[in-house]
Amino acid sequence: MIYKRFELGNEIEFTAIIDNKFKSSSLAVYFITELNEKTAAVNNLGISILTVSSSQYRTYASLCEKLSELYGAGLGSLARKKGDAQILGLRASWLDNKYALNGEDINGEMRRLLQSCIFEPNISGKEFDPDSFNIVKKDLIDRIDGELNQKRSYAISQAAKTAFKGEPAECTGYGSREAAAEATSGDALSAYHELMKTARIEVYYVSPNEDSSFAEMFAEGFKDIERAPRKASVRNHSPLKPESVTVSEEFDVNQCKMVLAFKTDSDDKYALKMLSIIYGEMPFSKLFLSVREKLSLCYYCTSTSISAKGTFFVDSGIERCNIDKARDEILAQLEEIKKGNITDEEIESSLMALDNAILQIGDTPSSYISWFFDCFSDGQYITPEEHFEKFKAVTKEKIIEAANSLKLDTVYLMLDKEVQEQ
Amino acid sequence: MNKEIITSPRTGDSCIHVKHKSGLDIYICEMQGFNSIEALFGTKYGSVNTMFKTAADKDYTTVPEGIAHFLEHKLFENEDCGVFELYAKTGASCNAFTTFDKTCYTFSCSKNYEENLKILLDFVRKPYFTDENVDKEMGIIEQEIKMTNDNPEWLVFFNMLSGMYHSHPVKIDIAGTVESISHIDADLLYRCYNTFYDLNNMVLSIAGNISADKVLEICDSCLSPCADKGLETVFPDEPDDIVKPEIREKQPVGASIFHLGYKCTAKNGLERLKDIAAASTASALLSDPALPMCERLLKEEIINSTFGGEVFYGDNYFTVIFSGESDKPEIIREALFEEIDRLVSEGIREKDFQRIKKSSYGMMILELNNVESVANMMLNAHIDDVGPYDAIEVLSALTSDDVIDYMRRELRRDRCVLSIIEKEA
Structure with missing residues (x-):
């Protein structure tokens, strides 16, 4: 594997990973900006529209036609949050030229297509092409409306909303329905120009072949853009509420959901991750063995450490009559860790699981991109091996310390309407 | 050994x-x-x-x-x-x-x-x-x-x-x-x-x-x-016809969704693989945003980017399914009926057929790029009683006439079921 990282412009970095085992190339362009309720939706629209048409392919139909001619090349957008920052982006992947049946230059064609999508968008006067805009606007509103379709992720999202109330991370990475409904095509174009000017931009290119043409294309594209980058803060610990808050909603559901959000003042993300594995991320974790296997209360009960926000979530799907029992057990298992009841085997198993996962970085183009983007977000460029060494250095005492730093902040409950009426 | x-x-x-x-x-x-x-x-x-x-x-x-x-x-x-x-x-x-x-x-x-x-x-x-x-x-x-x-x-x-x-x-x-x-x-x-x-x-x-x-x-x-x-x-005897053409249910959802499926003839082994290639190509054509039907439905805001087609099959069952989010799935059903009739009578443009075929070929190559996909591909092929790389060969031999023939035989209006999950009032 060959790794190169260099600056393309003011706060614009290009990372190239050349690995000849792959049969395809991938590109990801991330725009990192402040997360804000007012701008999140329109920022999202201003970037996602780049994957719907361009000055070269003026309709979604013509762009899709070209992508399928290029052996089903993929092009999509993303909008999410990381800590208090909004991450917007484009992702593309395409087959390597050696698999083209008729000698087509898939790589060159994709470079020209992406250049057109990113730097020569489909503009009509002072707005994006209205037809293209309507497609992405409907998609965004439908996505927001559809949040409730996925009950588990909806519950976690609602818990985050309460846990991070008053902070940028209160809103989702893709924006609110109201803001999306109000956004115009002109607003989206302004957001695009603003992001090209002010966002921190990270470009990742993973390919089986060394090829400088993509870096050159980006350097050329950004050459005439007057950059004035604004720093977006990813890591901001969320303050603990004076008293824990419980919120609940009622739906006609078969299973209730419970999400507990804990806050921590600890900055030791390695100890917090080790704690999370021992507590609830794996089938050997305490929550799996107790809440699921011993008490048969649930199918899943897992923990997640969001170190950028100093927050720790535990979520489970349970019967309404078992909510108190499950919550008591979840808290009791945390108390056990706080008291030091962690075995050497639990620590060893956690390290083994991490070692296995870390060694798999680089087996897919997306795993390379995630790894290097996490390095950027954490401001720490280390190798996966060095990353693992940091986990190995976490002592039992540090894990106990991390557990003792957790304080319950928010409880979210999705309740079964029918049962409550009884 | x-x-x-x-x-x-x-x-x-x-x-x-x-x-x-x-x-x-x-x-x-x-x-x-x-x-x-x-x-x-x-x-x-x-x-x-x-x-x-x-x-x-x-x-x-x-x-x-x-x-x-x-x-x-x-x-x-x-x-x-x-x-x-x-x-x-x-x-x-x-x-x-x-x-x-x-x-x-x-x-x-x-x-x-x-x-x-x-x-x-x-x-x-x-x-x-x-x-x-x-x-x-x-x-x-x-x-x-x-x-x-x-x-x-x-x-x-x-x-x-x-x-x-x-x-x-x-x-x-x-x-x-x-x-x-x-x-x-x-x-x-x-x-x-x-x-x-x-x-x-x-x-x-x-x-x-x-x-x-x-x-x-x-x-x-x-x-x-x-x-x-x-x-x-063994499986119970299954008639060729469907039970009922439309099923609606209200649920606590934010977006209404639908599945529209065609009940098709179920085969085994290589014959089934040929049907999969023809059915997949038909479903890709019928859900292709590059073609006029989807372009129109997108413009009229009947569908969004979640609209897609797939093939679902196993022992004694085979269906072609179109799914997505929509408040008006009946319009999608009508559009599909008309588009299938049109393609069966007018044929598929060779350019579109070759483009969809290339796209399917690209997806198959990408599958070979990933350890997990390769392990799954070998196992699934065995369960389906075909070789691990047969799908690529069958796809290569597929013609647009095969796809038209498949649509004529299998994508029948009287074998179509529309299932809808609607938002609660």
Whole structure:
């Protein structure tokens, strides 16, 4: 594997990973900006529209036609949050030229297509092409409306909303329905120009072949853009509420959901991750063995450490009559860790699981991109091996310390309407 | 023991197939440059196999719905310890899944694959069922069933199947119902285990950073010959027609969703693979945003980017499904009816056909780029009774006339079921 990282412009970095085992190339362009309720939706629209048409392919139909001619090349957008920052982006992947049946230059064609999508968008006067805009606007509103379709992720999202109330991370990475409904095509174009000017931009290119043409294309594209980058803060610990808050909603559901959000003042993300594995991320974790296997209360009960926000979530799907029992057990298992009841085997198993996962970085183009983007977000460029060494250095005492730093902040409950009426 | 090397003439990729002396079919793909290892140990036993007999039985046995999935859960508990405990010591990530036509036990790792493989081959062949541990699992699976019953994508799919199939068990949820699993006990689990977990009915698929010789050495040491039990599975007679053309249900959802499926003729082996190629190409054409029908529906805001087509098939069932989010799925149904009629009468533009074919070819190559996909591809091909790389060859031979012929024969208005999950008022 060959790794190169260099600056393309003011706060614009290009990372190239050349690995000849792959049969395809991938590109990801991330725009990192402040997360804000007012701008999140329109920022999202201003970037996602780049994957719907361009000055070269003026309709979604013509762009899709070209992508399928290029052996089903993929092009999509993303909008999410990381800590208090909004991450917007484009992702593309395409087959390597050696698999083209008729000698087509898939790589060159994709470079020209992406250049057109990113730097020569489909503009009509002072707005994006209205037809293209309507497609992405409907998609965004439908996505927001559809949040409730996925009950588990909806519950976690609602818990985050309460846990991070008053902070940028209160809103989702893709924006609110109201803001999306109000956004115009002109607003989206302004957001695009603003992001090209002010966002921190990270470009990742993973390919089986060394090829400088993509870096050159980006350097050329950004050459005439007057950059004035604004720093977006990813890591901001969320303050603990004076008293824990419980919120609940009622739906006609078969299973209730419970999400507990804990806050921590600890900055030791390695100890917090080790704690999370021992507590609830794996089938050997305490929550799996107790809440699921011993008490048969649930199918899943897992923990997640969001170190950028100093927050720790535990979520489970349970019967309404078992909510108190499950919550008591979840808290009791945390108390056990706080008291030091962690075995050497639990620590060893956690390290083994991490070692296995870390060694798999680089087996897919997306795993390379995630790894290097996490390095950027954490401001720490280390190798996966060095990353693992940091986990190995976490002592039992540090894990106990991390557990003792957790304080319950928010409880979210999705309740079964029918049962409550009884 | 013969090692058969199977090579794709189109891509040059290859894998090894061995019919092991134990009766087990083994597929191995050494993938240079990758660190991961993915293994699947599967049996041709899924939720649809509710009626069966072996050569030793006089009559067919009928078992409760959801028992294959229940059995999958229970195999993770050995007499002396849990399987998760064993894998915790090696660092591998282990899992299992039950589908309509198979149950698979998997591990993924980047170290200690030899030890992980020994654990896999061992625990799947060591059932330990007691009434106590069956009772304990009941609560966990009940919660899994309730969780999926709150998933509108799952509901809209099963509602479509119940509108399509009169008696085929594919219309029943893989995990069964809270009621059906209450009839499961340790004896029934042993009955099913002893019937289907016969190495002659099973397959091992392993890909990644491995040595084929080492894998075979481990299989030699762990597996002894298994007598073929002469397993027979049967399905109730299923008429060609559908049960009802439209099913609506209200649910607490934010966006209304639909599944529109065509009940098609079910075949086996290579003939089915040819149907899959034709049906997939038809569904890709009919859901292609580059073509006028979808372009119009997008512009009129009837569909969004979630609209797509797929093929769903298995033993004695085969459907072509269109799905997505929409408040007006009836308009999509009409548009599809008209577009199919138009394509059948006017034909497919060769340019569009070749473009869709190239796109499908690209997807197949990408599948070979990933350790997990390769392991799954080899196992699925075996379960489907075809070779691992046959799909690429069948696709290459496909013509636009084959697709038109398929649409004419199979995408019939009177075999179409529309299932809708609507927002509650």
